[in-house]
Amino acid sequence: MAPPGGSTSPEPGSAEGIQAPGVRGYGAYDEDSGLYEWYEVDEGVIEDPHALTWARILTHWLLIEADLHQTYGVDVETPGLLAARTARWLRTRIVALAATDSRLHRALRPPEEGKT
Numbered sequence: 001m002a003p004p005g006g007s008t009s010p011e012p013g014s015a016e017g018i019q020a021p022g023v024r025g026y027g028a029y030d031e032d033s034g035l036y037e038w039y040e041v042d043e044g045v046i047e048d049p050h051a052l053t054w055a056r057i058l059t060h061w062l063l064i065e066a067d068l069h070q071t072y073g074v075d076v077e078t079p080g081l082l083a084a085r086t087a088r089w090l091r092t093r094i095v096a097l098a099a100t101d102s103r104l105h106r107a108l109r110p111p112e113e114g115k116t
Helices: 054-058 061-072 087-099 103-108
Strands: 023-030 035-041
Touching: 035 054, 054 061, 054 103, 061 087, 061 103, 087 103
Parallel strands: none
Antiparallel strands: 023 035
16 A cells, blocks of 8 residues: 555654554654554454554545545645644544545445445
């Protein structure tokens, strides 16, 4: 999966951020949020496929971008936009997208088998 910010650094960040076995953060590290620019998650790390974790949510970055634009009019490619906002600002909107009818919500909570 390509990183959202375009960084292709092969080495994990060295800052003390959100860490879990089988989850590696790469790119720029935000000390306020404790998040790296992007993550790689080893296959099988997420035992409960319905567990909402930031690692799982951020694997759907392209859907998040589309939902942010459609729902809030936020184009994350606008120069300086995300740098001018806090991590809390972005986190609040992503959590709201996961909780409402959105691309992200549908990806995280697909219909149960046999139900439509």
